[in-house]
Amino acid sequence: MAFGFVAFHYPAREHLDEFVREAHKVADAARHQPGFLSVGVWVTPDEDAVVTTGAYESEADFLAASRVGREMGATPDGISDLEIRPREVHFLFSR
Template sequence: MSFGFVAFHYPAPEHVDAFVRECRQVADAARHQPGFLSTEVWVTPDGGAVVTTGSFESEAAFLAAAEVGREMGATPEGLSDLEVRPREVHFLVSR
């Protein structure tokens, strides 16, 4: 059973590009972790939200990759300095 997430982030309009760059850096680091399957960074057409997705072979693999993200200053919960409202994170399990 795979474990994944979809997260909606709401950076300030002037920070969308910087936020996307940071998301891509974290995604690139995740790609090198055991159990990684995929990750993507999306932006809504109006630029109002950045949506990140990821999937891993297991929850343990995700948690290990999330720890690498934390070391880079990213967390799956909380609010970064670039966001104007709290992100919405949904965790998923394949069936």
């Protein structure tokens, strides 16, 4: 059963491009992790949110990969210096 996530991030407008660049760096690192299936970085049409997505073969693979993300300053909880409100993260299992 695959494990995934969808995360809504709310960077300040003036930090949108920087946040997207950082999200792509984390996405590139994710592509090299065991169990990786997919990753995406999206921006809503109104540019109010950056939506990141990811999928791994298992929850264990995701947890291992998330350690790499944490080392890069990305974390599924909390708020970065670029965000104006806490992110919303939803975890998913394929069925």
